[in-house]
Amino acid sequence: MQQIQLNKKKIINDPVLGFINLQSEIIFDLLEHPVFQRLRQIKQLGLSYLVFPGANHTRFEHAIGTVYLMRQAISVLRLKGHQISDDEAEAVTIAILLHDIGHAPFSHVLENTLVNISHEEISVMIMQELNNEFNGRLDLAIRIFTNTYKKHFLHQLVASQLDMDRLDYLSRDSFFTGVVEGTIGTDRIIKMLNVHNDQLVVDVKGIYSIEKFLISRRLMYWQVYLHKTVVAAEFLLINVLKRAKDLLIKGESLFVTPTLNIFLTNTFTPKDFQNNIQINGKGVLGWYTLLDDNDILISIKEWQNHSDPVLSKLSESITNRKLPRTKLHDKPLSASKEQKYLKQIEKNIIADPEMARYFLMTGLITNNAYNKNLENILVLYKDGTVKEINDASDINLSALGKTVKKYFVCYPKELDIY
DSSP: OOOOOOOOOOEEEETTTEEEEOOOHHHHHHHHSHHHHGGGGSBTTTTGGGTSTTOOOBHHHHHHHHHHHHHHHHHHHHHTTOOOOHHHHHHHHHHHHTTTTTOBTTBTTTTTTTOSSOHHHHHHHHHHHHHHHTTTTTHHHHHHHTTOSSOHHHHHHHSSTTOHHHHHHHHHHHHHHTOGGGOOOHHHHHHTEEEETTEEEEEGGGHHHHHHHHHHHHHHIIIIITOHHHHHHHHHHHHHHHHHHHHHHTTOOOOOOHHHHHHHSOOOOHHHHHHTOEETTEEHHHHHTTOOHHHHHHHHHHHTTOSOHHHHHHHHHHHTTOOOEEEEESSOOOHHHHHHHHHHHHHHTOSOHHHHGGGOEEEEEEEOSOOTTSSOOEEEOTTSOEEEHHHHOSSOOHHHHSOEEEEEEEEOTTSOOO
16 A cells, blocks of 8 residues: 655744744654644743733743744854754754653742742653654754753753743743733844854844843733732632642542643652653653643633632632732731731631631742853854853843842732731
8 A cells, every 4th residue: 555645844824923934854843743732722921811811822932933933043153154963953953842851730820839840850851762663863952951961052042041941931921811912023132142262142233132131031020920819719719729639638538630630639649750650551641742721721610619718719719710919019918917817808808817828928039131141142252252141241241130029919809908
């Protein structure tokens, strides 16, 4: 029987970047793989769609966008005389395609709730599993991703303070939220990329684009990623899952998808993932790659009708967008103020003091747009000298490197507290 040759050189129409060519067969095969298709079911911005109705884009289209930007960057660097072999170009493209493959449902929201391991660590594990399946063709991509390859600048294109990940998500998140302050000159920045002493640098002509990039990143964090209502929704979701887990551990009957049930009834350590321990005939990593936003949303929809008053009310709050009121402060909530909130919750929401704590959420959110203590953004001058962006810029960027802290308190809007 004659085998049909599948055309793997597809064109994808992206609303942010335009037409994207899938020029590589292995990129197509990885994109078609179930563990990558899972990213279609994981929202890029978690619960931000409850604040920004257009923010329903997923990790799937973000990953494809980074592939497009990576190919643009490779072309620019080659034109400037830097040697990047075809194998290296394919490998760094694979690395950026799979950089988010280990994300938990709702992206960062549940990273330390359902599992106590970072998505980057899980991404490497999934890449290694895929590498076995693809007969070692991801060896170089994994070395670049883990920064164990000789050309350090290739890793910086994947993970640094000026990588293709950040360039795509700022543009994409700005587009879908409608927050124009996040708009950056992506094309200009990529055209200005260069390499000096195996370090990714920016030609001096691109300095103003980098300044705009850093300022936009700061604004996007406070206007979108750390928006106080988004923070309230995210911590509400965390408390819903915490209550569900407590009930399951006590032996309560609870509707839950089989995949989510695995993670609510077990507490997995990083070592469990490394050893890929078996649960019901499947490794924990295999279960993880079946878990997505749908497991959470379907379960929460049913939990609205559960007999437990805490689980039902919290679930209803998410489903019907009855989110808590949030206040931001310069100092942590005092013990006396916390007791005032809890007494009001006991009076108006639920009488049980222990259960009342599910309805009061406090914590700390922090942000800095640029951390010069990590990897610096370097500016290359025409005479070959290199300066760190703070030294090269004629405006004061030091404030962008300062960690801003804000303490929050979230509580039901029914409370008589002002």
